[in-house]
Amino acid sequence: MKTFLSFVLMLGLFVSTGTAQLSDFAVKKSFEDRFKVIAGMMDSANALPQLDSAKLAIDQLQSDFVRHEAFLDKALYPSTFSERMASLRSLHVLTYDRIYLIQTQGIKLSEMESRLASLTSRLDSLTTQRDQLFGELQESKKSLNALREAVRRLSSNLTAKDKLIFALVDSIFQPYGSNLQQVADVHKEAISQKLEKANVVTRIYEIASDNVKFLEVTQLQGKDYASVIDQYQTFTNRWAGLREKIAAVGAVSQPLPAQAGKKQMGQKGAKTISQAEKPAGASETEHVDSVLTEWRTKLNGTFWASLAREFSNAGVSVAPFNDAPSFSASIRSYVASARSNNVDPAPFVETVWKEKIDKEWRDALSKESMLGKVEYAALDKQVSELAREGIDVKLILYIAAVIAIVILVWILLSRRKKRDTPEAQST
Numbered sequence: 001m002k003t004f005l006s007f008v009l010m011l012g013l014f015v016s017t018g019t020a021q022l023s024d025f026a027v028k029k030s031f032e033d034r035f036k037v038i039a040g041m042m043d044s045a046n047a048l049p050q051l052d053s054a055k056l057a058i059d060q061l062q063s064d065f066v067r068h069e070a071f072l073d074k075a076l077y078p079s080t081f082s083e084r085m086a087s088l089r090s091l092h093v094l095t096y097d098r099i100y101l102i103q104t105q106g107i108k109l110s111e112m113e114s115r116l117a118s119l120t121s122r123l124d125s126l127t128t129q130r131d132q133l134f135g136e137l138q139e140s141k142k143s144l145n146a147l148r149e150a151v152r153r154l155s156s157n158l159t160a161k162d163k164l165i166f167a168l169v170d171s172i173f174q175p176y177g178s179n180l181q182q183v184a185d186v187h188k189e190a191i192s193q194k195l196e197k198a199n200v201v202t203r204i205y206e207i208a209s210d211n212v213k214f215l216e217v218t219q220l221q222g223k224d225y226a227s228v229i230d231q232y233q234t235f236t237n238r239w240a241g242l243r244e245k246i247a248a249v250g251a252v253s254q255p256l257p258a259q260a261g262k263k264q265m266g267q268k269g270a271k272t273i274s275q276a277e278k279p280a281g282a283s284e285t286e287h288v289d290s291v292l293t294e295w296r297t298k299l300n301g302t303f304w305a306s307l308a309r310e311f312s313n314a315g316v317s318v319a320p321f322n323d324a325p326s327f328s329a330s331i332r333s334y335v336a337s338a339r340s341n342n343v344d345p346a347p348f349v350e351t352v353w354k355e356k357i358d359k360e361w362r363d364a365l366s367k368e369s370m371l372g373k374v375e376y377a378a379l380d381k382q383v384s385e386l387a388r389e390g391i392d393v394k395l396i397l398y399i400a401a402v403i404a405i406v407i408l409v410w411i412l413l414s415r416r417k418k419r420d421t422p423e424a425q426s427t
Contacts (some may be wrong), residue, residue, distance in 0.1 A: 027068050028075045034061050038088060042095045051096045058088050090193065097190035116198055119168040123203060126161045130210060133157055137217060151218055158214060159231060161207050166238045168198060173245060180248035188249035195246070201284040204239060208291045211235075215298045222310070222360030225303055229367050232299055236292055243285055303370070307361060314352045324371045328379060335382045345386045353383050 038061065041054045062085050065072065072081040133154040137147070172194045173180075176187055195201065211232070220228065304322045311318050319330040338345050357365075358380065365371040371379075 024071060024075070027065070027071065031061075031065050031068070031072060035084060035088065039091060042091055045095060046099065048096065048099055051092060051099065054092055054095075058085070058092060061085070061088075093186055093189045093193060096186050116168065116171055116194070119164060119171065120198055123161060123164050123168070126157055126164065127206075130154070130157050130161070134213070134217070151220070151224070154214060154218070155224075155227070158207070158210055159227075161210070162231060162235050165200070165203055165207055166242075168203075169195075169200060169238075169242055172198070172200070180245060191249045200242075201246070201288060204242075205284065205288045205291055208235065208288060208295055212291060212295050212298050215295075215302050220302065220306065222306070222356065222364065225306075225361070225364035226367065228299065229303075229364060229369060232295060233367075233369060236296075239288060239292065243288075246285060303364070307357075307365075310356045310361070311352055314347065314356070316348050316352050324375070327371065328375055331379050332382065335386050338386060349383055349386060353380075 034057075038054055038057045041057065042051065045051050045054065065081065069081045072084075076084060133150060137150045137154060172191060176191065180188070215228075300323065304327065307327070308321065316334075318334045319326075321327040321330045334348065337343070338348065362376065366373045366376050
């Protein structure tokens, strides 16, 4: 091993002393020869110390030829000096990673690459299917049953893509353990390259954008929202964890254009989805944060607007609301008003609350990110008490009417009896 290292260092020293006197042709040939030798070293390496020697050789090569960078950029066209050096360093990282995983984890890099390729292929397949489903959604709006089926299938497609993208992420990070702060720099760079090769962050951005579009073009029912809310929360939590990992490995987040709006699929005259705009040069991770904020805003907006329609469609007038606090205030205000004005509570309690809100919206409203279980239970109790009060009033009126009738009959019978008694005595 010492002989191997000495050979590499002597090779670098010998060539470095002569590069200043070389002709342009010789400079190019010398660079390419040393490039091939180092690449060959890494291809044949089977132990980590060999790759440590290769790393020194790469550093020496860059140091010796950096003064010729302008010439080599022309001589190596269409490649450049910096690109060739970057390819060597990338090869070093991947080779180091391959040997490390085999020696420490018993994992073959080819097996990992195969799994990543499989997951990527399945994601691409779901993307194609998604485009078709968005088209079907537009075509099926004339039929309620067809619309519901299209919504169900599209929702399942988006859920599957959510799971697959994070399964892809897990496959990349899992071999290196949970504590990424202790992972060597070379392995962090390997993880970063895998993330970039699989286009992970961009795929996450696209999936989040698909969910925004889904809310824009679909009118969900109350019973649909619980799973949609869970999907958003799970996706957001997984992204938060991945964002921390990306920062831990120092992955480079590529800048995106100022407007990265996706186009709606399956429609003629496609239009750009309205998405939060970021300044030019904003990173991919910042764009994901931005579209997740938009997803949350769109989800809240459609949720409370759909819930408000349940009251207006039933002809029940409640104070406007657009979030959890205003919804609670609206229901409490209606209950108080109905109680003080002796309004018949049946249309509100029976038609809206019991048949719609409690049956179809309870699961979604009980989510802590929306209304919460405690507040929903409190509102439900108030509405139930209002219903009992309505029943009690009717019962009291009914009993009073019965008593009045009994008293009236008793009075009439008493008078008749008194009238009949003198007649009987005179006879």
